[in-house]
Every structure is written in structure tokens, then in C-alpha cells.
Amino acid sequence: MTAGTFTFAVNGESRTVEAPPFASLADTLRERLGLAGTKVGCEAGDCGACTVLLDGEQVCACLVPTAQAEGRAVTTIEGSSALVDRLRDAFLAHGAAHCGICTPGMIM
Numbered sequence: 177m178t179a180g181t182f183t184f185a186v187n188g189e190s191r192t193v194e195a196p197p198f199a200s201l202a203d204t205l206r207e208r209l210g211l212a213g214t215k216v217g218c219e220a221g222d223c224g225a226c227t228v229l230l231d232g233e234q235v236c237a238c239l240v241p242t243a244q245a246e247g248r249a250v251t252t253i254e255g256s257s258a259l260v261d262r263l264r265d266a267f268l269a270h271g272a273a274h275c276g277i278c279t280p281g282m283i284m
């Protein structure tokens with residue numbers, strides 16, 4: 177598969193990445209941008225472990241082609257916002273973080 181060059185904002189920072197256009201956004205975030213907080217579980221959009229925000233809307237990053245993120249804003253669990261920070265703190269305070277695979281998706 178031929179790689180393309182895509183630019184999109186990740187957690188408020190403009191990032192340019194070379195990736196196959198139909199590679200999943202989850203794989204691109206993890207493998208090419210080093211953002212391992214986005215987990216991959218079922219790769220079918222059922223479990224929600226890969227949930228990120230795309231222009232403020234929840235999406236399953238395992239189902240979104242990287243090319244679809246071009247020129248858009250992606251927020252991952254590594255991003256900081258008042259709501260994400262409060263949810264993360266609440267998960268930690270109440271022992272809601274079990275093995276950690278689905279926790280980032282739940283928070284997002």
C-alpha cells in the first residue's frame with residue numbers, strides 16, 4: 177500500500193505523518209506518532225478501547241482511515257482538557273482503572 181502524507185492537529189499540535197491512507201487512525205497514532213494511549217481491542221468498532229475525538233466527536237479510531245483525519249483535530253487520552261483531566265482523576269481515585277486496555281476509551 178502506498179503511503180501518503182497527512183497533516184492534522186493531534187492534541188492541539190499540528191502533526192504531519194506518512195502513512196497508508198487506509199491505515200487505521202489508531203495504528204497511525206500508536207505506531208507512527210508514538211501515542212500508545214489509544215488502545216486497539218476488537219478492531220471492529222465494538223469495544224470502544226480505541227475511542228478518540230475527531231473534531232470533538234467520539235469515533236472508533238480502529239475504523240477511521242488515516243486519510244479521513246487530514247486537516248482535522250484529533251484528541252487522544254494524552255491530550256489535556258478540564259473534562260479529561262477530571263475523569264482521569266476520578267477513575268484513579270475510585271479504582272476504576274483495571275488492566276488499562278479499555279480505560280482510555282472509557283475516559284474519552
